[in-house]
Amino acid sequence: MIKIENLHKSYKMGNNTLHVLKGIDFKVDQGELVAIMGSSGSGKSTLLNIVGMLDLLDEGQYTLDDVIIKDLDETKAARYRNKFLGFVFQSFNLINYKTALENVSLPLYYQGIKRKERQEIALSYLEKVGLKEWATHLPSELSGGQKQRVAIARAMAARPKVLLADEPTGALDTTTSFEVMDLIQKINEEGKTILVVTHEEDIAKMCKRIVRLKDGVIVEDKNVEQVLASKYV
Amino acid sequence: MFSLDRWQEIFQTIAKNKLRTFLSGFTIALGIFIFIILFGFGNGLKNTFKEEFLDDATNSIRIFAGKTSKPYKGFKSNRRIEFKNSDIEDIKLNFPFYLEYITPRINRFSISSYKNESNNYSTQGVAPSHQYFEKTIMMKGRYLNENDVKNKTKNAVIGRLVALDLFKQEDPIGKYISLAGVAFKVIGVFQDEGGDNEERIIFLPYTTRQLLEKSNDKIDQILVSFKPELGLKIALIFEKKLRLFLKNKKSIDPTDSKGIYIRNIAQAANQNEQFASVLQYIVAFVGLGTLIAGIIGISNIMVFVVKERTKELGVRKALGATPRSVIAMILQESIFITALSGSIGMLIAIVILQNLGDTLDKFFIRNPYVDISTAIFSTFILIIFGAIAGYIPAKRAASIKPIVALRDE
Numbered sequence: 306m307i308k309i310e311n312l313h314k315s316y317k318m319g320n321n322t323l324h325v326l327k328g329i330d331f332k333v334d335q336g337e338l339v340a341i342m343g344s345s346g347s348g349k350s351t352l353l354n355i356v357g358m359l360d361l362l363d364e365g366q367y368t369l370d371d372v373i374i375k376d377l378d379e380t381k382a383a384r385y386r387n388k389f390l391g392f393v394f395q396s397f398n399l400i401n402y403k404t405a406l407e408n409v410s411l412p413l414y415y416q417g418i419k420r421k422e423r424q425e426i427a428l429s430y431l432e433k434v435g436l437k438e439w440a441t442h443l444p445s446e447l448s449g450g451q452k453q454r455v456a457i458a459r460a461m462a463a464r465p466k467v468l469l470a471d472e473p474t475g476a477l478d479t480t481t482s483f484e485v486m487d488l489i490q491k492i493n494e495e496g497k498t499i500l501v502v503t504h505e506e507d508i509a510k511m512c513k514r515i516v517r518l519k520d521g522v523i524v525e526d527k528n529v530e531q532v533l534a535s536k537y538v
Numbered sequence: 539m540f541s542l543d544r545w546q547e548i549f550q551t552i553a554k555n556k557l558r559t560f561l562s563g564f565t566i567a568l569g570i571f572i573f574i575i576l577f578g579f580g581n582g583l584k585n586t587f588k589e590e591f592l593d594d595a596t597n598s599i600r601i602f603a604g605k606t607s608k609p610y611k612g613f614k615s616n617r618r619i620e621f622k623n624s625d626i627e628d629i630k631l632n633f634p635f636y637l638e639y640i641t642p643r644i645n646r647f648s649i650s651s652y653k654n655e656s657n658n659y660s661t662q663g664v665a666p667s668h669q670y671f672e673k674t675i676m677m678k679g680r681y682l683n684e685n686d687v688k689n690k691t692k693n694a695v696i697g698r699l700v701a702l703d704l705f706k707q708e709d710p711i712g713k714y715i716s717l718a719g720v721a722f723k724v725i726g727v728f729q730d731e732g733g734d735n736e737e738r739i740i741f742l743p744y745t746t747r748q749l750l751e752k753s754n755d756k757i758d759q760i761l762v763s764f765k766p767e768l769g770l771k772i773a774l775i776f777e778k779k780l781r782l783f784l785k786n787k788k789s790i791d792p793t794d795s796k797g798i799y800i801r802n803i804a805q806a807a808n809q810n811e812q813f814a815s816v817l818q819y820i821v822a823f824v825g826l827g828t829l830i831a832g833i834i835g836i837s838n839i840m841v842f843v844v845k846e847r848t849k850e851l852g853v854r855k856a857l858g859a860t861p862r863s864v865i866a867m868i869l870q871e872s873i874f875i876t877a878l879s880g881s882i883g884m885l886i887a888i889v890i891l892q893n894l895g896d897t898l899d900k901f902f903i904r905n906p907y908v909d910i911s912t913a914i915f916s917t918f919i920l921i922i923f924g925a926i927a928g929y930i931p932a933k934r935a936a937s938i939k940p941i942v943a944l945r946d947e
Binding site for chain 1: 543546547550551554555849850852853854855856857858859860861862863936937939940941944
């Protein structure tokens with residue numbers, strides 16, 4: 306599903322160049338649930354941003370669903386993102402003046418789906434995350450866990466190939482974190498490929514595979530025994 | 539490209555961000571409102587100065603007689619000068635190159651009555667060409683003609699308000715009115731753009747007036763018009779020659795400033811026209827300033843709006859919005875708001891101007907107005923600049939990488 310070869314990325318900070326990713330080789334198959342771990346500055350978020358086409362790579366090759374991702378201009382990147390990827394952010398990034406339902410249907414709007422159909426799809430995904438009754442509420446009327454579930458519904462609504470989650474539990478308490486992870490595991494069980502960036506060990510253990518980054522290189526890549534989040538909920 | 543979905547998206551954004559919408563809309567509406575009101579006031583000022591001359595021919599020269607202040611050729615000073623019919627003929631004879639029309643005018647007030655109605659009106663003994671000088675417009679019947687002058691007929695042309703005062707709803711044509719006890723037949727009714735006083739006048743043949751005054755040949759005033767194609771400079775030469783000619787004829791000291799008074803309407807009108815055009819420049823300058831202030835205002839608000847929405851735009855981009863769709867969304871929104879509020883401001887200003895009418899007369903603003911094309915053009919300009927002002931920050935926001943826009947502060 307995702308294939309990354311010899312990936313390099315550096316940032317210019319004034320006169321200095323910060324070499325963040327120093328040759329990453331990395332492959333994810335369909336249906337995997339991968340945790341990307343590392344301390345801050347290890348390059349884990351940069352890796353996720355490149356996978357998510359929110360950022361460009363300097364060197365190397367990136368293949369997503371057998372499509373080589375290169376020569377990305379903003380328009381092309383936007384189309385790929387809309388077609389292939391769903392995002393979940395640490396700070397939810399819901400649009401605050403739109404209701405939960407409208408937030409979830411937004412990616413469908415950019416897919417050019419008709420309004421009525423959009424709302425039906427969005428409602429079915431809200432139901433999936435258990436927030437059907439909250440459809441008409443604004444983000445400000447929702448708790449942190451509910452917001453993240455709306456964000457997950459929004460990411461899923463576009464039917465992406467890959468779900469990318471950047472510290473999805475970073476802003477949540479432990480119980481809520483496990484609830485969100487439970488949801489992510491369930492989505493993964495349906496066959497969705499998911500990448501989760503986290504620095505929390507217990508969250509990482511709920512994935513099927515852990516990739517550890519340190520100073521821009523992969524230091525460990527192993528499959529783990531998945532801990533089911535439902536046990537804690 | 540019309541897309542109902544896009545409009546729904548925009549209406550939602552507008553409806554959910556009322557303060558923002560109100561601020562930008564208000565700036566535009568206020569800008570266009572002030573511009574049109576100012577422009578209208580400027581036009582009102584111009585109207586006031588123009589109207590002074592509107593009802594009279596501007597290529598005319600008026601000659602009055604007075605008393606001399608210097609002795610000359612054996613005459614004592616303080617001698618009253620009087621014009622006679624022969625003066626008219628002499629001017630005709632001596633200035634054919636300059637002259638267009640000439641008419642005497644003998645002004646008297648007389649009690650005029652019809653049946654039980656009576657009133658005191660200004661009656662003016664004139665020649666047919668007088669119609670040209672006052673720009674008299676005939677509503678009914680005819681003006682005086684050469685026959686009336688030659689035969690000293692007792693025909694009268696009455697003003698619209700005279701007809702209204704004396705005849706009410708009755709048709710005055712062919713009826714007889716009494717002027718100081720003498721019966722005159724009404725042959726015409728006129729109107730004049732110079733206001734009410736100009737429509738409370740009765741015109742008679744000047745020869746008839748002279749006949750009634752013991753068959754004299756005295757004239758109060760002479761009205762002369764020069765050929766318009768001569769222009770102001772030659773008109774001034776004409777005026778000078780005319781003065782010399784008349785002073786010579788009436789034996790007045792050439793250096794005497796009294797005796798004969800000549801008022802050149804052309805010169806006064808010319809000065810006023812210059813004043814009016816200076817006014818126009820000032821109004822245009824102030825209006826332009828207001829428009830620019832409006833444009834700067836809308837630019838500021840657009841920068842603020844786009845900045846406020848940076849994160850939202852980042853989210854939209856992460857969800858698959860192309861830069862083009864982001865720009866289109868912001869532009870469409872801002873054009874919609876500016877067009878709507880601009881039109882509202884324009885309409886309110888136009889309605890206010892139209893209802894003002896003569897209420898600001900004492901501030902020399904008469905009938906302030908703005909022509910529709912100027913109003914629409916300036917609103918259009920503001921919308922265009924509003925769009926440009928929105929485009930620049932929108933383009934920048936659209937080119938920001940979503941990763942930057944989404945970065946937590």
